[in-house]
Amino acid sequence: MSPVTPTPPAPAADGPLLSVRGVDVGYRTGRRTRLTAVHDASFDLYPGQSMALVGESGCGKTTLGLGLLRLLPRTGTVSAGQILFRRKSGDQVDVRTLAKEDLRRFRWNEAAMVFQGAMNAFNPVLRMEEHFLDTFRAHERRTRRPRAEILEESAELLEMVRLDPARVLPSHPHELSGGMRQRALIALALALRPQLLILDEPTTALDVLTQRSVVEQLTELRERLRFSMVFITHDLGLAAELADRVGTMYAGRLIETGTTRDLFHRARHPYTSALIGSVPPVAGDRHVPEPLPGGPPGLNALPPGCSFEPRCPRATEECTATRPELRVLHPRDEGLSHAAACLHADGAELPTRGGHP
Ligand SMILES: Nc1ncnc2c1ncn2[C@@H]1O[C@H](COP(=O)(O)OP(=O)(O)OP(=O)(O)O)[C@@H](O)[C@H]1O
Ligand SMILES: [Mg+2]
Structure with missing residues (x-):
């Protein structure tokens, strides 16, 4: 046996x-x-x-x-x-x-x-x-x-x-x-x-x-x-x-998560996009990107809607009243889904100007 x-x-x-x-x-x-x-x-x-x-x-x-x-x-x-x-x-x-x-x-x-x-x-x-x-x-x-x-x-x-x-x-x-x-x-x-x-x-x-x-x-x-x-x-x-992956935080919240590629190439939250845009390109033109104007809100005085709304180029009236949840835009296994907390995350892809990766 x-x-x-x-x-x-x-x-x-x-x-x-x-x-x-x-x-x-x-x-x-x-x-x-x-x-x-x-x-x-x-x-x-x-x-x-x-x-x-x-x-x-x-x-x-x-x-x-x-x-x-x-x-x-x-x-x-x-x-x-x-x-x-x-x-x-x-x-x-x-x-x-x-x-x-x-x-x-x-x-x-x-x-x-x-x-x-x-x-x-x-x-x-x-x-x-x-x-x-x-x-x-x-x-x-x-x-x-x-x-x-x-x-x-x-x-x-x-x-x-x-x-x-x-x-x-x-x-x-x-x-x-x-x-x-x-x-x-x-x-x-x-x-x-x-x-x-x-x-x-x-x-x-x-x-x-x-x-x-x-x-x-x-x-x-x-x-x-x-x-x-x-x-x-x-x-x-x-x-x-x-x-392998990145989580962007803004005013105490995770506002976008996804693979490194997602965030650097297909950012869906205007804040991530602006953050990446403020990295000078690795090579090429000597264009210095504009820094993101303004600063984050005080944590004791967060606006009722989206915390990024006061600085956001995309903000609409709805953004001043509704706090966006972190929503999965592109589901993937192993925690690698692309998610963003923006009411307009389904809109056109946001420009990123960084040279990575
Ligand atoms: N010991 C503390 N007591 C009270 N508030 C604090 C304390 N430590 C941090 N904070 C506050 O908590 C918030 C988050 O601070 P934290 O240090 O976690 O930020 P951070 O993202 O790590 O910043 P940095 O990039 O400067 O390291 C800030 O508003 C800070 O003032
Ligand atoms: Mg710190």
């Missing part, structure tokens, strides 16, 4: 890794006042996908990123919605309901964040090796491992981001260049092999050449380790290069 083949475990790979549903995030701003900085965010992120969040300063990108991992400052809370995450075990949890200890394990082990302004993320009095030792020891489930073993693994991580461990590990953070610190931080975030990495403006403070090498390493690491990524950036060129 042939041996019984054990039933293979159910494939864990289908379905989204992260499913964000109607998430609101706000800050307490006074004894009785609150500011809702993110309204009704919804999107799915599948394993291995990379999504860029773009939009002007103050539109809620960092707030959403922090909210997803419950890393908000004390005054911040996720006040509505679900953040469904498929854990390494295959179980789906709502990150909002994780108890303190579980949340601590969830972070680093399953999802990690590289913060905006990460240059200051290291404790200046600790050598880099201590940062690695602390991270592993604080978050590993395993029993205490010998120092040498952890340092060996840390060295491998640093090599992965093309840093020389012999130079980096014994150094204090200030002895490293900005680019080296940023790469070390990415290595540290990946230490426990999270399935999701959220990076908030990871290259903004770096010079152009260092930016390039960080971007190349991120691309390489993602191919190798297959983590999913949410990439927050002002830099649309970077978004075009690193992301």
